[in-house]
Structures are given as C-alpha cells and as structure tokens.
Amino acid sequence: MIEWLLLTLVSMSTQIPIPTDSHTPPPNIIFIVSDDAGYSDFGFQGSDDVETPNLDALCASGVRFEQAYVTASVCSPSRAGLITGRYQQRIGYEHNIPVGGPHGLPGDTITIADRLQQAKYTTSAIGKWHLGYKPEMRPLEQGFDRFHGLLAGSRHYKPYDNDTKRGNYRVRVDDEVIADEPATFAWFTDYLGEVASEQIRELAPSGPYFMYLCFTAPHTPMQASPEDLAAVGGVPSKRKTYRAMQRALDRAIGEVVSAVDASGEADNTIIWFVNDNGGATNNGSDNGLLRGMKGSKFEGGVRVPMLLRWPGVTQPGQFYLPAVSTLDMAATVLAATNANVSDIDGVDLRPFLVGEDRSTPHEFLYWRRGPVASVLQNGRWKLIRVEDDQYMLFDIRDDVNERIDLAPLYAARVARMQKALEAWESQMQPPGSASGERWRSNQIKKHQADVDSRAKERALP
Amino acid sequence: MIEWLLLTLVSMSTQIPIPTDSHTPPPNIIFIVSDDAGYSDFGFQGSDDVETPNLDALCASGVRFEQAYVTASVCSPSRAGLITGRYQQRIGYEHNIPVGGPHGLPGDTITIADRLQQAKYTTSAIGKWHLGYKPEMRPLEQGFDRFHGLLAGSRHYKPYDNDTKRGNYRVRVDDEVIADEPATFAWFTDYLGEVASEQIRELAPSGPYFMYLCFTAPHTPMQASPEDLAAVGGVPSKRKTYRAMQRALDRAIGEVVSAVDASGEADNTIIWFVNDNGGATNNGSDNGLLRGMKGSKFEGGVRVPMLLRWPGVTQPGQFYLPAVSTLDMAATVLAATNANVSDIDGVDLRPFLVGEDRSTPHEFLYWRRGPVASVLQNGRWKLIRVEDDQYMLFDIRDDVNERIDLAPLYAARVARMQKALEAWESQMQPPGSASGERWRSNQIKKHQADVDSRAKERALP
Numbered sequence: 036m037i038e039w040l041l042l043t044l045v046s047m048s049t050q051i052p053i054p055t056d057s058h059t060p061p062p063n064i065i066f067i068v069s070d071d072a073g074y075s076d077f078g079f080q081g082s083d084d085v086e087t088p089n090l091d092a093l094c095a096s097g098v099r100f101e102q103a104y105v106t107a108s109v110c111s112p113s114r115a116g117l118i119t120g121r122y123q124q125r126i127g128y129e130h131n132i133p134v135g136g137p138h139g140l141p142g143d144t145i146t147i148a149d150r151l152q153q154a155k156y157t158t159s160a161i162g163k164w165h166l167g168y169k170p171e172m173r174p175l176e177q178g179f180d181r182f183h184g185l186l187a188g189s190r191h192y193k194p195y196d197n198d199t200k201r202g203n204y205r206v207r208v209d210d211e212v213i214a215d216e217p218a219t220f221a222w223f224t225d226y227l228g229e230v231a232s233e234q235i236r237e238l239a240p241s242g243p244y245f246m247y248l249c250f251t252a253p254h255t256p257m258q259a260s261p262e263d264l265a266a267v268g269g270v271p272s273k274r275k276t277y278r279a280m281q282r283a284l285d286r287a288i289g290e291v292v293s294a295v296d297a298s299g300e301a302d303n304t305i306i307w308f309v310n311d312n313g314g315a316t317n318n319g320s321d322n323g324l325l326r327g328m329k330g331s332k333f334e335g336g337v338r339v340p341m342l343l344r345w346p347g348v349t350q351p352g353q354f355y356l357p358a359v360s361t362l363d364m365a366a367t368v369l370a371a372t373n374a375n376v377s378d379i380d381g382v383d384l385r386p387f388l389v390g391e392d393r394s395t396p397h398e399f400l401y402w403r404r405g406p407v408a409s410v411l412q413n414g415r416w417k418l419i420r421v422e423d424d425q426y427m428l429f430d431i432r433d434d435v436n437e438r439i440d441l442a443p444l445y446a447a448r449v450a451r452m453q454k455a456l457e458a459w460e461s462q463m464q465p466p467g468s469a470s471g472e473r474w475r476s477n478q479i480k481k482h483q484a485d486v487d488s489r490a491k492e493r494a495l496p
Numbered sequence: 497m498i499e500w501l502l503l504t505l506v507s508m509s510t511q512i513p514i515p516t517d518s519h520t521p522p523p524n525i526i527f528i529v530s531d532d533a534g535y536s537d538f539g540f541q542g543s544d545d546v547e548t549p550n551l552d553a554l555c556a557s558g559v560r561f562e563q564a565y566v567t568a569s570v571c572s573p574s575r576a577g578l579i580t581g582r583y584q585q586r587i588g589y590e591h592n593i594p595v596g597g598p599h600g601l602p603g604d605t606i607t608i609a610d611r612l613q614q615a616k617y618t619t620s621a622i623g624k625w626h627l628g629y630k631p632e633m634r635p636l637e638q639g640f641d642r643f644h645g646l647l648a649g650s651r652h653y654k655p656y657d658n659d660t661k662r663g664n665y666r667v668r669v670d671d672e673v674i675a676d677e678p679a680t681f682a683w684f685t686d687y688l689g690e691v692a693s694e695q696i697r698e699l700a701p702s703g704p705y706f707m708y709l710c711f712t713a714p715h716t717p718m719q720a721s722p723e724d725l726a727a728v729g730g731v732p733s734k735r736k737t738y739r740a741m742q743r744a745l746d747r748a749i750g751e752v753v754s755a756v757d758a759s760g761e762a763d764n765t766i767i768w769f770v771n772d773n774g775g776a777t778n779n780g781s782d783n784g785l786l787r788g789m790k791g792s793k794f795e796g797g798v799r800v801p802m803l804l805r806w807p808g809v810t811q812p813g814q815f816y817l818p819a820v821s822t823l824d825m826a827a828t829v830l831a832a833t834n835a836n837v838s839d840i841d842g843v844d845l846r847p848f849l850v851g852e853d854r855s856t857p858h859e860f861l862y863w864r865r866g867p868v869a870s871v872l873q874n875g876r877w878k879l880i881r882v883e884d885d886q887y888m889l890f891d892i893r894d895d896v897n898e899r900i901d902l903a904p905l906y907a908a909r910v911a912r913m914q915k916a917l918e919a920w921e922s923q924m925q926p927p928g929s930a931s932g933e934r935w936r937s938n939q940i941k942k943h944q945a946d947v948d949s950r951a952k953e954r955a956l957p
Contacts, residue, residue: 074894075894081876081877081891083905083906083909098854101817101893323891323894324891324894324895324900325894349854350853350854350855352855353854353855354818354854354855354856355854356562356817356818357815357817388854389851389854390850390851390852390854391851392811393559393810393811393814393815393816393849393850393851394811394813394814394815395815415542416542430542430784430785432562432896433535433536433784433785433786433896433897434785434896434897435893435894435895435896435897436894436895436896436897436899438897439785444544445544448544
C-alpha cells in the first residue's frame with residue numbers, strides 16, 4: 036500500500052494530473068459558435084465600442100486564446116473542420132455551399148457528435164447548421180440525437196410569417212419545420228439561447244451531453260430589436276445595428292452560461308466559445324488591426340476570438356498564447372472522454388493548458404481554399420501561395436499585420452515550408468464544389484487587391 | 497504515515513512542485529548579457545544571415561521568451577535595473593553615464609550580488625561593468641567577491657598595448673589593471689568565455705556561485721578576427737564584421753555552457769541569457785521588423801532576445817509568450833534561494849514557467865528616460881508619453897510594429913493608463929544625470945523623427 040502510494044507520488048510529481056479519467060464522470064460539452072463577428076468586436080478582445088459583459092465574464096473565468104485559428108475563412112468549410120476535428124479538405128470540403136444544393140458532409144462522415152454518441156452522450160445541435168441539405172447530411176444523420184435550428188447559413192432574426200415558404204431558413208425541431216414561428220419566438224438570437232438553456236436544464240441531471248450551439252448573429256441580415264438599438268445608442272448606421280446584434284448575442288450566451296451554473300454541473304461542463312471566421316465585409320464588423328476580413332488568407336480571415344471555461348483544466352484569468360486550431364476542440368474534448376482520436380488532426384490541448392507540456396501544440400497549420408493555400412510554422416512563419424503568383428512569407432510574430440513580404444530574404448525557409456504544404460496537400464482530396472474556372476479566376480483577381488481591414492482604412496497613415 | 501502521504505498526494509495534485517527548497521542545494525546562477533545585439537540577430541530569433549549554433553542549442557534545451565523587455569533602451573540604466581531587480585529610476589538611475597564621471601550605482605545600493613553573498617554564494621562579475629567608476633560603485637563594493645573585466649561600457653577587442661593608458665577600458669582583476677594584455681589574451685570576446693569557464697570549473701565543486709557575465713560584443717568598435725571574418729564570408733561591410741562578432745560571441749557562450757555541462761552541475765545551474773537593449777544604429781545590427789532601435793521607446797528599443805535553461809523549471813523546446821522583464825531575473829533566482837524579495841520589482845517567474853500560474857506575470861511594465869515615458873498593460877496596450885506632445889497608444893498584440901496610434905479612439909483607456917504611469921512615477925526619483933536642458937530638447941526633437949528599424953528601410957513599401 037505504501038509502496039503504491041509512493042509510486043503514485045513520484046509519478047504525479049512529474050506531471051499535472053488532468054481531470055476526467057475513468058473515475059470522474061465524463062464532462063458535459065458545449066460548443067458555442069458565433070457567425071462573422073469581427074476579431075476585435077468583443078469587450079474581452081479590447082473593443083472600444085462593442086460591449087459583451089457576459090462573454091467578458093466567461094473569459095475571466097477561463098482561458099482566452101490569443102492566436103486561435105479556424106480552418107477556413109468562410110462559414111461552411113470552417114464548420115466542417117470544427118465538427119469533424121479533421122481538415123475538411125480530407126473529404127473535399129473546401130468551399131462554401133449554395134443553399135439547397137447537393138454539397139455538404141457526406142453521409143459516412145464521422146463527426147464529433149458520432150463519436151460522443153458512441154460514448155453515450157446525448158448530442159444536440161442548435162441553431163445554424165450549414166453543413167448540407169440532403170437528408171444524409173442533416174444533423175440527425177450526422178451524430179446528433181436532436182436538432183433545433185435551420186439548415187441554411189443565416190436567416191431573418193424576426194419570425195417568418197406562417198405563409199412564407201422558406202424551408203431551409205425555417206426553424207426545425209429534429210427534421211420538422213415548426214408550424215408557427217410568430218407564436219413560438221420573438222427574436223431568433225434570444226430564442227436560441229432559450230432553447231439551449233432549456234435543454235441544459237433537462238439534460239444536466241441525466242448524464243453527459245454535447246451541445247453544438249451555433250448562433251447566426253452577427254451574420255447578415257442586419258436586424259436588431261428596438262430595445263437593443265436603443266441600448267447601444269448612437270446615430271443609425273450599419274455599425275450601430277451590428278453592435279445591437281452583438282448585444283443580443285452576448286445576452287443569449289449569458290443565459291446559456293447561467294443555465295449551466297444553475298444546473299449544478301458547472302464544475303464538470305466545458306464551455307468553448309469561438310467565432311467561425313474573420314469579420315465579414317458586409318455586416319459592419321471590425322477586425323481591428325489585422326489585415327484582411329472573412330474570405331481572406333491574411334490573419335483577419337482566419338484568426339478568431341476563442342474562449343474556454345473548463346474547471347480543473349483552465350484557470351480564471353488564464354491566457355494561452357501559442358497557436359491553436361478549431362481542430363483542437365474535437366481532439367481535446369474527445370480525449371477527455373477517452374475516445375479514439377488517432378484520426379483527428381487536432382491536438383489534445385489539456386497538457387498544454389495545464390502547463391504539463393510547455394512546447395507548442397502545432398508545428399504546422401494549413402489552409403487551402405481553391406487557388407489560395409497557406410501554411411503556418413510554429414505560429415510564426417506564414418507562407419502563402421496564390422496560383423500564378425509569387426510565394427509570400429510573413430513573420431506573424433514580429434509583423435502580425437503581414438505587411439512585409441520576407442520571401443525574397445528567406446529562400447531556404449520558403450522552400451522548406453512549400454514542401455510541408457505540398458506534403459499536406461498530397462493527403463487531401465481535390466475541392467468538391469465551387470471550383471469552376473470563373474470562381475477560380477475571380478479568387479485570383481481578388482488576391483490582387485485583397486480586402487484590408489476597416490481599421491486600416493480608418494487609421495493607417 | 498499513510499495519512500501524511502495521502503495529504504501530500506492531495507496537495508501535490510493541485511500544484512506543480514518547484515524544485516529548490518530547503519532540501520535541494522541552492523542552484524548556481526549564471527547571467528549572460530550581450531551588448532547592442534539586434535532583436536533578430538540570432539539563429540533562434542529567425543535570422544537569415546547570422547548563425548549562432550551554440551545559443552540555438554541553449555534555446556532548444558530551455559525556454560525562449562517571446563516578449564522579454566529590458567528596463568531601459570540604453571546600456572547603463574538597463575543594467576542597473578537588471579542587477580538590482582528594481583526599477584533603476586527608484587535610485588534616479590535613468591540615463592547612460594559618461595566614462596569616468598561621477599554617476600553610477602550609489603554605494604548603498606543592494607544588488608542581486610549583495611543578496612546572494614548573504615546567502616553564501618560566491619559572486620563573480622566578468623566583463624563589462626558600466627555601472628559607475630567611483631570606488632564605491634565598483635563590483636567589489638557592490639556585492640561581488642570577484643571582478644574580471646572593465647569598468648567602461650566597451651573597449652577594443654584586441655589587447656591594448658602595454659604603454660596605452662586607458663584605465664577604465666583596461667582589463668582589471670578585482671580592482672587591479674592587469675599589466676600585460678598582449679601576453680594575457682588574443683581576443684577579448686574569447687577571453688571572457690575562457691575566464692568564465694575557468695571560474696566555473698573552479699567554483700562548481702565548492703558550492704553555489706553567481707556569475708554575472710557581460711560580453712561587450714557586438715557593441716562598437718566594429719572589430720572581428722580574420723578567422724571569424726573568413727568564416728562568415730561575404731564582401732567587406734559593417735554587417736559582415738557584425739556577423740563575425742556575433743560568431744565570436746556565440747562561440748564564447750558555447751564554451752561557457754560546455755564548462756557548466758562538464759562541471760557535473762548542469763542540472764542545478766541556471767543559465768539566463770539576455771541582450772541589454774535594442775540593436776544599435778551604429779554597429780550594423782538588425783532589429784528585424786520591430787520599430788525603433790537602441791534608445792527608442794518603440795519595441796525595437798526595449799524588446800530583447802532572452803533564453804533560460806533551468807532543468808526542473810524549464811522544458812526543452814519551451815516557449816514563454818507573456819511579457820516578462822529583466823527585473824524578473826533577480827526576483828526569480830532570489831526566490832529560488834529563499835531570499836527576501838519583498839522590495840524587488842520583478843516577479844518570480846517559476847510558477848509561470850512550470851504552468852502552475854497560467855495568468856500573466858505583469859499587469860503593468862514601465863519605462864522612463866527623460867522626457868519619454870511609457871507603460872505597457874497586460875503585454876498588449878502601450879501608452880507613450882513624450883513631453884510637449886500628444887499621448888500615443890499602441891496595441892502591441894495586433895500591431896506589434898506600432899504603426900497605428902489608437903489614442904484618439906480609446907480615450908478612457910489612455911486616461912486609465914496615464915494614471916497608472918503617474919502613480920508609478922510618484923514612487924521614482926528624479927533623473928540623476930544627463931538631464932540638462934539641451935539633452936532634453938534633443939530627445940524631444942529626436943522623437944519627431946524616431947529611429948526606425950533597418951528592416952523597415954529595406955523592405956517597407
């Protein structure tokens with residue numbers, strides 16, 4: 036007995052124990068995703084005009100990731116990476132998908148929900164789906180026990196009139212469009228918060244649950260309630276409406292967090308918040324000082340706000356600075372349930388978050404969307420390849436704004452990173468949609484005058 | 497017994513044990529300081545033309561600090577902060593000191609060497625002193641048992657002829673100028689490495705030692721040996737000479753590390769490397785993409801390469817990204833010897849490095865040199881005040897190059913940080929030297945066209 040304790044003592048002194056082993060109950064898992072929000076448009080990101088007190092409190096109670104990336108600069112492929120934990124290009128999921136079209140998650144895709152279903156989780160998708168319209172692509176066929184949301188990528192925030200026929204935009208419960216939206220809810224963002232909170236209250240007593248909660252805010256259409264518009268103040272403008280939409284988003288997330296805290300399960304519930312891509316050019320969002328917006332290969336397209344509250348793993352007020360990916364979300368929570376994650380591209384972040392592993396989670400991160408591909412090494416060196424153009428190399432550490440192309444100075448580094456990018460690509464499928472010649476040449480043209488951030492326009496000399 | 501083990505087990509599970517308590521022997525401590533090197537002029541910093549294999553190996557065996565600051569952008573006050581662990585402005589030590597003049601460390605200053613002497617360390621200063629010329633300011637009166645170096649801030653790398661009378665530039669052993677430099681050494685940088693290595697071999701067997709090893713390389717004069725010039729190759733230029741000087745520096749440090757490794761004390765020896773300020777404008781150094789060079793308030797003036805190897809505290813390949821200060825060097829090693837550090841401005845970094853504390857070490861860091869003062873909050877927001885000018889505010893996280901002045905957008909943040917700066921200043925002394933009106937107005941003029949980095953000149957559009 037004493038020998039055993041001594042042995043345990045010695046082994047514990049060399050590493051920090053991570054909670055959740057066979058003796059602790061598996062954690063509840065909530066992923067909260069916002070849509071097209073700007074990099075700086077949260078209080079915890081330093082915004083000067085958007086107030087998000089509930090998300091700021093969530094931030095203060097856990098970890099803020101300082102260099103978090105999505106796997107694509109647009110909604111649908113970004114979500115495909117997040118929900119599978121694998122580069123979406125592995126299944127040819129490289130592009131956004133047209134509403135009602137044939138593209139989306141193949142029926143045999145193994146999502147994080149599939150894996151958690153196997154681990155006896157109740158799995159629930161709430162809000163925006165945007166991962167396919169064909170029956171085999173929908174939530175109930177992709178590992179979710181429940182679905183309460185819309186198949187499309189966005190919708191009006193007010194209820195649709197009952198005679199409006201817009202099936203992919205209407206709210207469904209499981210796969211049934213609800214009959215009377217006006218009788219069901221008043222404002223979509225708050226409604227999602229209420230649906231999620233109610234399910235948390237229902238599910239918490241009966242065992243582990245996984246909730247994938249995707250708000251459409253602050254994606255277009257630009258709509259905000261009169262109360263939110265009045266509360267944020269200022270003269271009417273797109274930015275004012277945007278700020279009001281962020282207010283509703285923050286309020287709804289606050290309700291979800293309160294439901295977790297009231298459920299008695301707060302200590303065993305993971306709450307992971309992330310935005311799905313860079314701020315869009317059409318919704319008044321602000322990517323702050325980063326170069327590029329939604330759709331761009333620059334940091335403003337793929338670097339996003341991310342928060343995680345996980346008692347026992349994260350600490351209140353913690354910052355985590357090395358580069359992480361939304362691929363790590365699946366890898367991390369699945370590892371905590373002892374699932375097999377050998378085919379996941381992400382990294383279990385727990386050893387890094389608790390300080391057991393103090394190196395960096397990723398040597399390389401990769402992106403590709405049609406003719407534009409890039410690779411990031413050690414969170415610092417970023418190589419961008421645009422078809423029919425020169426390679427560009429940026430030093431994200433010392434030039435986070437990607438203004439100075441170092442490729443001419445670092446030929447050997449460019450060659451090494453190019454090789455890494457190509458080795459990664461050799462494992463991917465060709466793009467499965469949107470790769471028509473016209474789209475391709477448009478993307479290349481777009482590169483010639485890549486979208487810069489609003490902040491640059493307003494403040495750069 | 498079992499109860500005790502269980503209690504220990506429980507307490508250990510909540511924190512990582514930091515080595516060095518009353519049961520382990522106190523660690524040997526070596527601070528290695530280079531002089532006026534550029535931020536990017538090391539292999540481990542990503543240089544494309546300077547090779548530093550020995551420092552790269554030291555980096556790989558420990559932690560690289562990604563946002564390390566000195567307390568001043570010029571040599572002498574920066575060293576005063578480092579050697580005391582307190583803002584040098586507390587003793588009015590705000591400016592560089594003229595050779596042979598009356599300024600320097602007051603006789604009653606308590607240095608890290610004083611504190612370690614009390615803790616029964618053998619304390620040795622080797623190389624550049626530059627902390628005062630009056631007898632009470634010299635190493636032997638400032639806590640060092642030994643001195644082997646020069647009082648001035650730089651010197652020729654070749655031996656001085658024996659008839660040259662340059663007392664403050666000549667090598668001293670303790671306080672005696674050595675009689676015959678040409679008979680003693682061939683090249684100053686290598687000589688310092690040899691002196692240090694010999695002392696390590698001598699001191700390691702007999703108990704803890706503190707070595708403060710300050711190279712003059714790559715400070716001017718620009719001199720390199722024919723062998724080093726041949727080895728780095730290229731056409732003659734200041735940059736070529738600089739690269740050759742870095743080669744000698746790296747070789748000498750490699751010899752010191754080898755001496756530690758051969759001493760049998762590697763596991764209990766702290767090796768902490770840092771450069772003393774930003775790369776200078778006159779030695780061909782390269783601050784990479786940072787704005788400003790030596791003397792500047794911008795990152796290029798005060799952000800420096802820093803490495804630490806401390807088995808049991810650091811991990812091979814570790815990166816540490818939150819902002820740290822050279823003030824933390826004293827705080828950290830003194831805490832490891834259980835010294836009283838209540839009056840030290842730095843922070844014990846051990847809980848942060850081992851992952852026990854995952855917040856950030858510093859809420860605020862401060863700088864002031866005459867008419868230019870600044871404050872950095874949470875490693876991100878940097879407020880700069882220049883007398884007779886507007887405040888400037890930069891977001892170092894999203895604009896590390898300090899190009900976009902956010903002060904007009906963030907009035908409330910400016911006001912809060914201004915208050916913090918003034919509260920700090922109220923605890924400091926007025927500048928003790930070099931504050932004449934002409935110097936002041938020159939500094940203010942200089943601000944109008946602050947020195948930008950060489951990289952910007954060569955690469956910016």
